[in-house]
Amino acid sequence: MSRFRRLAGVVAAFALLATAACSGNGGQTAAGAQVAEADRNGGTLNIGLSADPTGIDAAVVNQVWRTVARALSDSLVFYNPDTKKLEPWLATSWTVSPDARTYSFKLRDDVTFHDGTKLTSAVVKANLESLNRPGIHSSAKTIVQGISKITMPTEHDITVQFGQPNAAFLVSLSRAYVGIVSEKTAKLPVAERQKWIDGSGPFYLQEYVPNQRIVLKKRDDYHWAPAYFKHDGPAYLDQVVYKIIPEDSVRNGAVIGDDELQFIYWVNAKYVPQLQGAGLTISKTLNPATGLELPINSSSKFLKDVRVRQALQVGVNREELVKIASGGIDEPATGPLSKDNPFYSDQSALLKYDPDKAKSLLDQAGWSKIGADGIRVNAAGQQLSLRAPRDDAAFQVLQDQWKKIGIELVLDPPLAAEANEKLLSGTYDVAYWYASSPEPDVLRANYGTTTGSNRSFIAKDDSKGQELDRLLQQQNHTIDKAKRQQLVDQASRILVEQAYDIPVSNDVDVWAHSPRLHDIKPVGLDQYLIDAWLAKK
Secondary structure (H helix, E strand, O other), X not given: OOOOOOOOXXXXXXXHHHXXXXXXXXXXXXXXXXXXXXXXXXXXXXXXXXOOOOOOOOOOOOOHHHOHXXXXXXXXEEEEOOOOEEEEOOEEEEEEOOOOOEEEEXXXXXXXXXXXXXXXXXXXXXXXXXXXXXXXXXXXXXXXXXXXXXXXXXXXXXXXXXXXXXXXXXXXXXXHHHOEEOHHHHOOOHHHHOOOOOEOOOEXXXXXXXXXXXXXXXXXXXXXXXXXXXXXXXXXXXXXXXXXXXXXXXXXXXXXXXXXXXXXXXXXXXXXXXXXXXXXXXXXXXXXXXXXXXEEXXXXXXXXXXXXXXXXXXXXXXXXXXXXXXXXXXXXXXXXXXXXXXXXXXXHHHOOOOHHHHHHHHHHOOOOEEOOOOOEEOOOOOEOEEEEOOOOHHHHHHHHHHHOOOOEEEEOOXXXXXXXXXXXXXXXXXXXXXXXXXXXXXXXXXXXXXXXXXXXXXXXXXXXXXHHHHHHHHHXXXXXXXXXXXXXXXXXXXXXXXXXXXXXXXXXXXXXXOOOEEOOEEEOOEEEOOOOXXXXX
C-alpha cells in the first residue's frame, strides 16, 4: 500500500528536484570516491521515519521492506535494477523447468544467521512453508501459494515444485518480504515475528522500542553481499538507528543539523527547496510496479455497470492530481504498471482526462439527473455516492474531480489495524493498493480470480472479467518474454478499458540526506545499507 503526501501543490519543487542529485543510488561525490575503503568504516547512521512501521518483519507488516527488513535478511536471488536481471545471492545457481513448475537451487555453504545457525535447504524449506499462514502479509503469501512439494536432495540443494506453472517465482524471491530468516524465526508465531527476527543480513536487530526507535548493529562476519555492490565483507557502518519523528519540521531540522539525523525518507515536495538549499543530497526512485492504483469494486450496486466505472476512469485528471498531491514529483500513470517495470504496457490512450465523455457515460447509465448539491441521482432516487478508505491529498483531489462529473466520494478510512482486512472485504466501492515488485504478476496477485486477491470483486458471470483472469493466469505460466509481454498487454488493456483498476500515479520516493553520507542505494524501493558510509565531520 502506498504512502500519500498531504501537500499543497508546489510545482517549483519539481524543477528544483530535477537539478538535484537524482541518481538511483544517491550518488557518490568525487571527494567521497577518493576516500580509501579502510577509512570508510565506523559511525552511526541515524534515519528519521515519520511513523512506527508496527513491526520489523516484512513478511508480516507492510512497507518495512523499504527500510529495516532489507538490512536484516537476505534473499535467495538478487534483482539487478540496472540490467533488470536476476543474479546470485544466497543461492549460487538455479535451474527452471521449461514448464515453469520446478525450481532447483544450489545454496551457499558459508552463510550463517546472527544466532550462529547455518543456512541449509531445511531452513529455506521452513521459510517457504512459514509464509503460507494466517497473518502473513498477502504480498509474501501469494508468492508461495501453489507450492505442491519441496525436496532437499542435499544439505545445500533444494527443489520447489508447483502444481501449476509459476513464471513469477524467481523475481518474487528477490523481495524483502521473502527474506530468509533463521529456522527459529520461521517457526515463530506470526505476532512474534513483528517484534524480532534473526536474519543473515549485514545487520542484526539490537533493540526495537515501538514509536521511539529501531537499532541495528553491524555483523562483523558478513561476507555474502550480491556482486552488484562491489563490496565483499561487512557493512562499513557500525550502527543504524531508525528514529520515529512524526513532525516534518522536526525531521527536516534534524537532518539539516546533521547530528541527530543524517537521512530522511519520503520527503514532501514543498520541503525540497529548503533541504536542497541547506546542502542536502536529494535523490528519487521510481516504483517498478504500480504506484497508486484504485481497485474498483465491480460488485458494488453502483459499479456493476461498466459505464460508471469508465466514467471514473476518464474523470481523473492525473496530471493535476500529481501536481497537487505530490508537488509534481510522482508521475501520472500511463498503465497498470510503471515505466520501470520490465513488462510495462502503455495504456495512456485509455487514461486521457475527458470529463465530457465521463458525463455522457453517466447519462447513458441512467444517472442523468443532477441534484441541487451537484450529485447525480438515478430514477430510484439514489445518489451516486461511493465510499473510499483513505482521506489524504490524493483522495481529496479525486473527491473534487469526481464531484465535477456528479459523483460523490465519501472518504471513510478504517482503523490502521483493520485496513488490510477491510480492503479485501468488499466494504468499499473504491479501494487503493500499491505494489513494488518488478514483476507483471503483481496484476494477477491483485486482480486474478482463479488465483489472486480479486481486489475488484469480479463476478463469475462477468465475461470480460473472466477473460482478464485467463490472461493473468496464462502470463504466469509463460516463460518466453515476448509471449508473456503480449499477454500482459492484453490483460492491461482489459483492466483499464473495463475500469476494474484505475491507475492514478506512479510513486516516486524522494530521499534527502547529509552530503557526508555516501553510497546509500535503492534497489527498486528497497534500501540497501551494505555500501553506505559516513565521511568524518
